[in-house]
Amino acid sequence: MRKGFGIGAINKKALQQSKFEQKANQLSENEMSQLSRQVDTFKKNLEEFAFKHKEEIKRDASFRKQFQDMCANVGVDPLSTSKGFWSEMLGVSDFYYELAVQIIEICTSMQERTGGLIYLDQVLERIKKTRNRFVNEVSLDDCKRAIKKLNIFGSAFTLISMNNGRFMVQSLPEGMGIDHTEVVQLAEMNDGIVDKDLIRSNLKWESFRIENALSLMIKEGIVWLDLNSNKSSYFFPSFFIQ
Amino acid sequence: MGISFGKKKSAPTSRVTEQDKAILQLKQMRDKLKQYRNKIETKLVNEREIAKELVKSGKLDKAKLLLKKKRFYENNIAKTDQSLDNLDQMITNLEYTQIEHKVVECLKVGNESLKNLHEMLTIDQIEDIMDDTKEAIEHQRQIDELLGNQLNEESLDEINQELEEIIASSMPEVPTHEINQKVKEKVKEKETSRARVPVMAD
Amino acid sequence: MEFPWQYNFPPFFTLQPNEDTKRKQLDAWSDLVLAYCKFNRIFQFDVNEMQTSELFSNKKIDRKCSLDLICVIIDELVGRNKAEWQMHGIGKNSRRNNKCFIYWNALDEWARIIYDYVVKNGLQNTVCTIYELIDSEEVKKEPFYRLDRQIFLKSIKILENSRKAELIHLDDENEPGIKFF
Numbered sequence: 001m002r003k004g005f006g007i008g009a010i011n012k013k014a015l016q017q018s019k020f021e022q023k024a025n026q027l028s029e030n031e032m033s034q035l036s037r038q039v040d041t042f043k044k045n046l047e048e049f050a051f052k053h054k055e056e057i058k059r060d061a062s063f064r065k066q067f068q069d070m071c072a073n074v075g076v077d078p079l080s081t082s083k084g085f086w087s088e089m090l091g092v093s094d095f096y097y098e099l100a101v102q103i104i105e106i107c108t109s110m111q112e113r114t115g116g117l118i119y120l121d122q123v124l125e126r127i128k129k130t131r132n133r134f135v136n137e138v139s140l141d142d143c144k145r146a147i148k149k150l151n152i153f154g155s156a157f158t159l160i161s162m163n164n165g166r167f168m169v170q171s172l173p174e175g176m177g178i179d180h181t182e183v184v185q186l187a188e189m190n191d192g193i194v195d196k197d198l199i200r201s202n203l204k205w206e207s208f209r210i211e212n213a214l215s216l217m218i219k220e221g222i223v224w225l226d227l228n229s230n231k232s233s234y235f236f237p238s239f240f241i242q
Numbered sequence: 243m244g245i246s247f248g249k250k251k252s253a254p255t256s257r258v259t260e261q262d263k264a265i266l267q268l269k270q271m272r273d274k275l276k277q278y279r280n281k282i283e284t285k286l287v288n289e290r291e292i293a294k295e296l297v298k299s300g301k302l303d304k305a306k307l308l309l310k311k312k313r314f315y316e317n318n319i320a321k322t323d324q325s326l327d328n329l330d331q332m333i334t335n336l337e338y339t340q341i342e343h344k345v346v347e348c349l350k351v352g353n354e355s356l357k358n359l360h361e362m363l364t365i366d367q368i369e370d371i372m373d374d375t376k377e378a379i380e381h382q383r384q385i386d387e388l389l390g391n392q393l394n395e396e397s398l399d400e401i402n403q404e405l406e407e408i409i410a411s412s413m414p415e416v417p418t419h420e421i422n423q424k425v426k427e428k429v430k431e432k433e434t435s436r437a438r439v440p441v442m443a444d
Numbered sequence: 445m446e447f448p449w450q451y452n453f454p455p456f457f458t459l460q461p462n463e464d465t466k467r468k469q470l471d472a473w474s475d476l477v478l479a480y481c482k483f484n485r486i487f488q489f490d491v492n493e494m495q496t497s498e499l500f501s502n503k504k505i506d507r508k509c510s511l512d513l514i515c516v517i518i519d520e521l522v523g524r525n526k527a528e529w530q531m532h533g534i535g536k537n538s539r540r541n542n543k544c545f546i547y548w549n550a551l552d553e554w555a556r557i558i559y560d561y562v563v564k565n566g567l568q569n570t571v572c573t574i575y576e577l578i579d580s581e582e583v584k585k586e587p588f589y590r591l592d593r594q595i596f597l598k599s600i601k602i603l604e605n606s607r608k609a610e611l612i613h614l615d616d617e618n619e620p621g622i623k624f625f
Contacts, residue, residue, distance in 0.1 A: 113449075113468075218461060218462050218465075219462060221462055221464050221465045221468075224453070224455030224456075224458075224460060224465060224469075225455055225458055225460060225461055226454045226455035226457075226458050226507075227458040228454065228458075228506075228507065233454070233455075235453065235454060235455045237453065240449065240452075240453055241449075256610060257610060257623070257625065258571075258610055258612050258623055262571045262612065262623055263612060263614060265571045266571045266573065266612050266614060266621035267614060269571065269572070269573045269576065269621065270573055270575075270614075270618050270619075270621070272573075273573050273575035273576060273580075276575075276580070277575070337570065
């Protein structure tokens with residue numbers, strides 16, 4: 001049989017085409033609904049799980065981290081949804097929200113003294129002091145998450161990783177550059193004190209760069225100048241907190 | 243008087259009296275005595291210590307001399323105390339007399355104004371007022387009496403009786419004979435029509 | 445007495461170039477100087493002599509205030525009515541010398557405290573000597589016991605201006621007396 005070239009054949013082809021499309025749509029619709037059903041089921045399970053373990057999630061810091069990691073794996077972020085199911089059901093969002101507010105409060109109240117630079121564990125210590133013992137246990141991991149959430153305010157609150165694995169929270173309105181971070185890290189290894197020679201020999205910077213970094217830090221009030229027998233040293237009050 | 247511009251106001255008159263100055267002098271003397279007493283007392287304590295040391299080291303003569311001096315100082319203290327006491331009494335007296343003086347002055351002023359007040363009212367005036375008052379009181383008493391007499395207990399009883407009589411006479415009399423059926427029905431009819439006032443059957 | 449944390453922080457003894465930091469520094473120094481003087485009942489001092497005292501020199505961390513820094517601190521206190529430079533000479537020729545009064549209670553506060561005592565003890569219309577008001581046994585428990593005489597007289601001057609007191613000068617030999625109203 002000859003292949004149809006006539007009008008009938010064209011019609012037939014068009015018909016076939018539309019039938020195929022129909023089928024395809026039907027199939028993808030099926031798939032979609034099945035998929036969304038699966039997602040729903042998963043979400044429902046996750047919700048059920050979360051609801052069931054609500055108290056543990058709120059109270060137990062390590063369990064909370066595991067839960068967070070699990071959520072992250074499947075692409076769900078209980079923190080990003082400030083409204084809706086997650087926050088209502090868990091109050092998880094509120095938890096980090098409150099924590100972030102507390103961190104801001106502590107950083108601001110200490111700014112008078114620290115010039116806006118403080119160890120994360122010192123922040124945590126103060127949080128634990130203000131929260132009474134009936135309230136949830138808070139971990140360093142929680143603080144880090146809360147601070148990351150603060151990034152929506154720009155770089156006002158950032159974490160600096162120190163050489164010994166500790167972290168510092170830096171709460172400067174302008175935020176510091178990499179140079180300043182390096183000076184802070186250097187100071188951390190030298191009892192919170194730096195001078196130009198120390199920076200020069202450790203970071204191999206030229207004088208201009210050193211001057212620049214130090215004068216900004218003086219301007220921001222992160223360091224205090226100490227003139228002793230004609231030698232200038234720069235002290236970070238943040239490292240002198242008991 | 244004091245109208246000139248730009249001139250500094252003259253200092254307010256001092257409120258310190260001559261007596262104040264006298265008291266101050268006495269108090270200053272008292273302070274000096276107190277200071278003297280303190281000085282001697284510390285000296286006594288010190289010298290007692292020294293005398294002890296002297297006795298310990300066998301220098302009895304010197305210790306004796308020191309104790310003699312000490313006795314002299316003690317006498318001094320006693321005298322000082324006596325003087326202090328006198329001074330204190332004197333100060334207290336002066337201060338009290340000052341207050342007394344003020345009290346007398348106040349009394350004087352009070353007396354004066356009392357006198358003035360009395361002068362403003364002569365005995366005649368007061369007698370007139372008293373008479374007026376008496377009359378008014380009498381008038382009031384008479385009114386009270388009249389009112390009280392009209393409504394004593396007896397007349398209240400009378401009023402009550404009268405009231406009862408009025409109540410009794412205004413009540414309708416209860417019929418004493420049977421009302422026949424016809425009249426009853428008529429009454430009913432009239433009641434249902436409600437057009438007229440029902441007429442009592444007699 | 446307890447020193448603040450800054451006392452052991454070496455840059456505290458260097459005048460800070462940053463205005464904000466300097467403010468914090470001078471705030472802390474003001475509090476410290478007043479607390480130290482109150483604790484040790486110091487009413488006036490010579491800047492040169494005080495430089496070597498525990499207040500302005502911390503041997504533990506080997507730091508001491510320069511005379512300049514001490515003067516800046518005193519100036520700060522003067523601005524807060526908590527200190528006063530003593531003057532040399534009179535009128536136009538008067539110059540600041542190295543001594544200053546420290547008022548851990550401002551003068552008007554001293555005046556109020558003294559007058560409160562006067563009222564409480566019914567001393568109005570009474571003549572008092574300076575000795576009985578600040579040195580005698582009766583005032584041993586009052587905050588103005590052994591108050592510096594010059595500061596005391598300055599406070600009385602304030603009371604005099606508000607007609608609550610009047611100084612009585614008898615002679616040059618004796619201290620003036622005070623009559624309260």
